[in-house]
Amino acid sequence: MRPTNTRDPQYYHRVVDCQWACPAHTNVPEYIRLIADGRYTESYMLNRKSNVFPGILGRTCDRPCEPACRRVRVEDEPVAICRLKRVAADLRDDVRDLLPTAPAVKNGKRVALIGAGPASLTVANDLMPLGYEVVIYEALSKPGGLMRTNIPSFRLPVNVLEEEMDYILDMGVEVHYNHRVESLKAMLDQDEFDAVFIGTGAPKGKELNIPGRQEADANIHIGIEWLEAIHFGHIDSIGERVLVIGVGNTAMDCCRSSKRLGGTDIKVMARKDRPYFKASPWELEDAEDEQIEILVNHSPQKFVVEDGKLAGMVFDIVEWNENEKGRLVSTKLDEVFIPADDVVLAIGQDNAFPWIERDIGIEFGEWDMPVVDRATFMTTREGVFVGGDAAWGPENIIWAVEHGHQAAISIHNYCQGTPVSERPAYGMNLISTKMGIHEWRYSNDYDPVDRTEMRYVELEKRLSDMKIEAELGFDLKETAREVERCLNCDVQTDFTANLCIECDACVDVCPVLCLTITHNGEEDDLRQRLMAPAENLDQALYVSEDLPQTKRVMVKDEDLCVHCGLCAERCPTAAWDMVEFDLLTPYAGQESWTSPALAGSTTSP
Amino acid sequence: MSYITKPVARHPKMPRNALGLTPRDYEGTMSTLCAGCGHDSVTAALIQAIFELDVEPHRLVKLSGIGCSSKTPTYFVRDAHGFNSVHGRMPSIAAGANAANRDLLYVGISGDGDSLSIGLGQFCHAIRRNVNMLYVLENNGVYGLTKGQFSASADIGSTSKAGVANRQGPIDPVNLALSLGATFVARSFSGDKAQLVPILKAGFRHNGFAFVDVISPCVTFNDHKGSTKSYAHTREHMHEVIETDFVPLRAEIKTSYAEGTARAVTMHDGSVVKLRKVDDTYDPTDRGAVLDYLGEVATRGEISTGLLYLEESGEDMHGFENTVDTPLVELPHETLCPGSSALAELQKEWV
Numbered sequence: 001m002r003p004t005n006t007r008d009p010q011y012y013h014r015v016v017d018c019q020w021a022c023p024a025h026t027n028v029p030e031y032i033r034l035i036a037d038g039r040y041t042e043s044y045m046l047n048r049k050s051n052v053f054p055g056i057l058g059r060t061c062d063r064p065c066e067p068a069c070r071r072v073r074v075e076d077e078p079v080a081i082c083r084l085k086r087v088a089a090d091l092r093d094d095v096r097d098l099l100p101t102a103p104a105v106k107n108g109k110r111v112a113l114i115g116a117g118p119a120s121l122t123v124a125n126d127l128m129p130l131g132y133e134v135v136i137y138e139a140l141s142k143p144g145g146l147m148r149t150n151i152p153s154f155r156l157p158v159n160v161l162e163e164e165m166d167y168i169l170d171m172g173v174e175v176h177y178n179h180r181v182e183s184l185k186a187m188l189d190q191d192e193f194d195a196v197f198i199g200t201g202a203p204k205g206k207e208l209n210i211p212g213r214q215e216a217d218a219n220i221h222i223g224i225e226w227l228e229a230i231h232f233g234h235i236d237s238i239g240e241r242v243l244v245i246g247v248g249n250t251a252m253d254c255c256r257s258s259k260r261l262g263g264t265d266i267k268v269m270a271r272k273d274r275p276y277f278k279a280s281p282w283e284l285e286d287a288e289d290e291q292i293e294i295l296v297n298h299s300p301q302k303f304v305v306e307d308g309k310l311a312g313m314v315f316d317i318v319e320w321n322e323n324e325k326g327r328l329v330s331t332k333l334d335e336v337f338i339p340a341d342d343v344v345l346a347i348g349q350d351n352a353f354p355w356i357e358r359d360i361g362i363e364f365g366e367w368d369m370p371v372v373d374r375a376t377f378m379t380t381r382e383g384v385f386v387g388g389d390a391a392w393g394p395e396n397i398i399w400a401v402e403h404g405h406q407a408a409i410s411i412h413n414y415c416q417g418t419p420v421s422e423r424p425a426y427g428m429n430l431i432s433t434k435m436g437i438h439e440w441r442y443s444n445d446y447d448p449v450d451r452t453e454m455r456y457v458e459l460e461k462r463l464s465d466m467k468i469e470a471e472l473g474f475d476l477k478e479t480a481r482e483v484e485r486c487l488n489c490d491v492q493t494d495f496t497a498n499l500c501i502e503c504d505a506c507v508d509v510c511p512v513l514c515l516t517i518t519h520n521g522e523e524d525d526l527r528q529r530l531m532a533p534a535e536n537l538d539q540a541l542y543v544s545e546d547l548p549q550t551k552r553v554m555v556k557d558e559d560l561c562v563h564c565g566l567c568a569e570r571c572p573t574a575a576w577d578m579v580e581f582d583l584l585t586p587y588a589g590q591e592s593w594t595s596p597a598l599a600g601s602t603t604s605p
Numbered sequence: 606m607s608y609i610t611k612p613v614a615r616h617p618k619m620p621r622n623a624l625g626l627t628p629r630d631y632e633g634t635m636s637t638l639c640a641g642c643g644h645d646s647v648t649a650a651l652i653q654a655i656f657e658l659d660v661e662p663h664r665l666v667k668l669s670g671i672g673c674s675s676k677t678p679t680y681f682v683r684d685a686h687g688f689n690s691v692h693g694r695m696p697s698i699a700a701g702a703n704a705a706n707r708d709l710l711y712v713g714i715s716g717d718g719d720s721l722s723i724g725l726g727q728f729c730h731a732i733r734r735n736v737n738m739l740y741v742l743e744n745n746g747v748y749g750l751t752k753g754q755f756s757a758s759a760d761i762g763s764t765s766k767a768g769v770a771n772r773q774g775p776i777d778p779v780n781l782a783l784s785l786g787a788t789f790v791a792r793s794f795s796g797d798k799a800q801l802v803p804i805l806k807a808g809f810r811h812n813g814f815a816f817v818d819v820i821s822p823c824v825t826f827n828d829h830k831g832s833t834k835s836y837a838h839t840r841e842h843m844h845e846v847i848e849t850d851f852v853p854l855r856a857e858i859k860t861s862y863a864e865g866t867a868r869a870v871t872m873h874d875g876s877v878v879k880l881r882k883v884d885d886t887y888d889p890t891d892r893g894a895v896l897d898y899l900g901e902v903a904t905r906g907e908i909s910t911g912l913l914y915l916e917e918s919g920e921d922m923h924g925f926e927n928t929v930d931t932p933l934v935e936l937p938h939e940t941l942c943p944g945s946s947a948l949a950e951l952q953k954e955w956v
Binding site for chain 1: 837
């Protein structure tokens with residue numbers, strides 16, 4: 001293998017599993033260290049730089065970082081990254097003075113954002129400080145999009161939501177509420193805006209067209225519309241017996257909301273078995289904690305109407321097997337009638353663009369969705385951009401935020417006459433953490449404790465009021481315990497081959513057999529010849545330059561490194577150093593960071 | 606010295622031996638030796654060898670004297686028995702322990718100061734008695750613990766860290782062991798585990814005194830340009846005379862060798878040591894020829910390594926003494942010490 005180029009920022013970035021998995025590349029280990037130091041405000045601001053809504057995401061994020069966490073591979077349970085983010089948000093001081101501000105003198109460019117959800121708000125967040133005049137059109141009377149209407153208050157208190165949105169809107173964003181854009185053509189024809197961003201989400205709940213649907217309509221609710229109606233106070237009760245159809249995260253919000261609106265017997269009906277559930281495991285747990293029953297392998301057959309009113313539903317009880325093509329097919333075993341007063345449908349969301357004319361240069365593709373460039377977020381009409389769920393269907397908030405950042409870069413380029421395909425480069429800083437012979441400025445002592453459990457408001461109390469936040473958040477003691485579980489994967493083992501005397505000390509001391517000194521070879525072969533076979537192909541192998549004495553190479557399997565720093569502590573020549581890697585992420589209006597070849601070399605030559 | 610303990614996290618694919626233990630179960634406490642010390646690599650090689658031999662930790666006895674080398678038994682097999690003796694007196698303790706319980710596995714760790722200066726006499730007599738043990742001499746040519754004076758194994762002309770050349774002739778422990786009649790004599794290098802581990806395993810299985818001289822650089826006082834026991838010098842001047850494979854009992858012999866180049870020696874317990882000669886003329890069972898050969902290599906400034914001499918048919922200390930097979934500790938007190946009437950009976954022979 002060729003020697004690894006660790007001066008390419010993406011090599012060490014990939015080692016920081018959580019940051020790599022996060023769509024917005026939040027610097028997780030650093031914000032956890034700041035929390036450990038009690039520097040909550042700095043931790044909050046570090047979060048905000050990349051994910052814009054730390055308080056909101058600290059409660060609602062889909063947490064792609066957690067399954068990626070190295071702790072999962074070393075032990076079992078990931079660091080409670082998301083909950084720690086909430087700690088930073090909960091305990092921060094007033095950050096208003098630290099927030100970006102918009103200049104008084106504008107740059108003369110006007111940008112329209114359609115929809116006031118997380119994607120549009122991120123675009124506004126990035127463009128306002130650059131002097132753009134940003135105008136948001138929102139169909140509802142309040143901002144937030146799905147963050148407001150789809151996430152119940154017992155998961156995301158309204159004050160948390162509004163505070164973080166206000167940080168952006170207070171920069172002077174012009175917002176038109178109750179203003180549904182009915183025609184994009186009309187807007188573009190007016191020629192008022194230099195660029196238009198579409199962040200209208202995936203606002204249409206899927207229908208379940210089976211017999212009885214029309215007749216029982218009064219007691220059948222479309223999940224996301226129903227949640228929105230609850231939020232705005234149009235709905236405040238539900239029947240005692242509720243069936244929630246579907247088993248995604250929206251279904252979890254629907255069943256838990258039902259429980260708070262007077263439902264007593266609530267069943268979530270799943271067509272398949274648990275391994276196929278779309279809901280995040282922790283949302284399933286939360287629902288089951290609230291005594292909600294989840295029935296598997298029940299496929300809806302029909303709604304049953306008696307005396308003109310919904311009486312229940314008939315389900316086929318099925319089993320699933322793989323057919324010869326490897327696809328799952330169901331076989332009906334039996335059927336069952338389950339009585340119900342109300343049914344909530346939470347089986348997915350669709351996009352809907354009836355307001356975009358098909359003759360204005362915006363090409364539509366599969367599923368009647370606009371064709372959007374994956375890197376630039378531009379449609380086939382120059383100056384029209386799409387992001388968030390509106391781009392490629394339902395994702396989650398953190399993806400919408402990253403779309404917003406990227407679209408803002410494109411919009412800025414477009415307005416300044418730079419090709420949108422020219423993306424500013426990532427950079428990195430590498431800073432040694434050495435404090436003394438065997439001392440580092442991070443907590444390198446591996447702490448084998450289990451993941452800290454979340455505490456909840458007592459069940460009866462929390463079910464009595466829609467607005468009581470169910471999770472209590474970590475207290476200081478729990479926080480102090482959980483931060484120590486982070487392995488500091490951003491503190492990289494950085495190797496300088498020409499200093500190595502091949503004494504084997506690092507190889508001998510490594511607790512997880514990461515290191516091997518051996519003869520070089522092809523990757524497949526090398527992966528089998530290490531201290532332990534490197535079978536996780538998602539994880540990189542580091543290969544050094546030839547070592548001075550024997551011309552062998554130092555190989556590191558990044559997979560299980562716990563970043564304890566013992567290799568560097570036992571190294572007599574400081575060929576190994578523990579260096580903190582700081583990914584420099586470009587945002588709209590920023591120059592490219594220094595080219596990788598020049599980026600910070602910190603170790604001795 | 607590291608302030609943290611080694612993380613308990615382990616590689617999930619770490620190998621397990623016949624006892625279900627992993628190499629990490631054979632570790633000791635964190636080393637307090639200098640970072641990069643050759644002795645730590647020898648420790649790692651010992652852990653690997655003991656792991657691969659499926660040794661039950663409580664069947665192992667670790668012995669040492671004084672010195673950097675003699676600290677190392679703390680760093681492997683924390684569940685084994687251990688004894689730190691007075692400087693240079695470890696061989697006596699080992700002989701005594703072995704006399705009392707011949708069933709345990711003995712490993713003595715010593716250094717060039719402990720074995721070749723203050724304990725030279727002890728070392729020689731352990732060889733004469735052929736005490737059944739593995740004796741590892743971690744040889745770095747300096748007194749590291751007292752800040753780097755030349756030891757008895759320092760070569761003429763090699764310099765101290767301050768640049769002063771040594772003028773007294775060295776004691777070569779391999780030559781000494783051969784001339785005293787040692788039955789298992791090897792030399793290896795801490796930086797070459799591929800060679801060291803099989804030698805240590807063979808040494809554990811040898812019936813008698815298995816002597817392994819390990820060049821183990823002192824990274825603080827003797828790893829500089831003028832040193833003949835540095836990592837760089839050793840790598841450059843190592844001359845591997847014999848390649849050693851250790852084939853445990855009941856394992857299939859997979860490696861095949863060209864006719865006449867390899868010799869298989871069956872050890873006391875039935876395991877097999879395969880010795881592959883790098884030089885055709887070398888005979889690892891002819892003591893005189895080995896001495897001649899090593900002398901020749903040494904005059905070229907090269908360091909012979911490998912399992913240099915092996916004689917598996919000899920008797921160990923218990924053979925000379927004609928002791929019973931049962932370890933003496935397990936004999937009932939009456940048998941071991943039959944009392945004054947038995948003594949009186951015995952004395953009648955001479956009165």
